[in-house]
Amino acid sequence: MVFISPAPGHGHTIKYLDRKVSRYIALELNTFMHQIRKLCSARGFTVRRQTEVILSCGAEDVSSELQEPNSVDTLISIFTLCSVPEPEQTLSALVRNVLKPGGYSALLRARVE
Template identity: 50%
Template sequence: MKLSSIFGLFTDLRFAIQVTTIPALKVIFREPSLLLHPRELSRLFMAKLWERFGYFVDTNCRPSKEALITPNAHGVVLDLGAGHGHTVNYLDHSRVSKYIALEPNALMHEHIRKTANTAGYTEVAGSFAILSCGAEDIPTIIRETGRHGVDTIVSVLTLCSVPDPALTIHNLVEEILRPGGNFLFYEHVRSPLKDVIWWQNFWTPIWSTFFDGCVLGRDTVKYISDAGQWSLKDAVGKADEDPENLFWHQAGKYVKAADEEPQSVLI
């Protein structure tokens, strides 16, 4: 494996430390009790980080998101780990009746509200809601959506951070997504190359400390694939991605089988 691939993530790591340290220290100085709450501290770092990274990451993934989300999101859309709500900008308003942004980090909520309102989705009109739980908190999600009340689930660079991803994805598909609904994802996942997987596992403890628990080499596509009965499975890589990239991306559309539908596997 090339040295540039092995150590490629250090540019991002250095930038992350640079942009988060001073603003986070200022907040900790005002609120020293945060030091006793590592989860809150990690969310503070992630919020500061996303203020600097969010726009660039969105720009970088735009072609994949336009191809995946715009034509396939419809009805009630649940956006897992909404961040600053960038997903809402890819929704076709004539096909999406409600945008539900699930984001456990409350420091992001103001950004989400602003982005959704600008895109024409508002709480007053009932076309927008924020859920401040994690994707694993199925009872809270059901209270907002009802059982099988969501037509589309979108996950962009979030399933790398959820606890127990296999179980979380299974429950979301089983309990939240309506039969015939779409599960759309754009995620960095486990590489198909053994030596790259080794380095993904090696760097994860350091990387996840700065990036809110993000695991580099999760087998997310397999977890989604195994999560339920699908009538369509369609996953593709990112155009021109270096096979040695530690952040190996897959974009996919999986359609939940309606009860009596036969299963067909495209990819």
């Protein structure tokens, strides 16, 4: 199972991932947050085995970076979309270009309008 998390910050969701997750992809523009690798390693995800991928790109560039369009089973976004300028376009790009047909997405958003 392939899991993607846009702007995961320090990676707090990693410890809650099901053991069925075989690949963890983080979309993190802030390189100071790349300390997330320590948590990934503790859960068995590594760059060497290509089970951990940290991308410093926006949602619109993910599919070309992954070179595997529509290859993600699960998309979890926690308090992310409230901090991007165009949340609808960001989410649409991820669902359309990254998530598998029939894939699962879960969103938790802090901003109320």
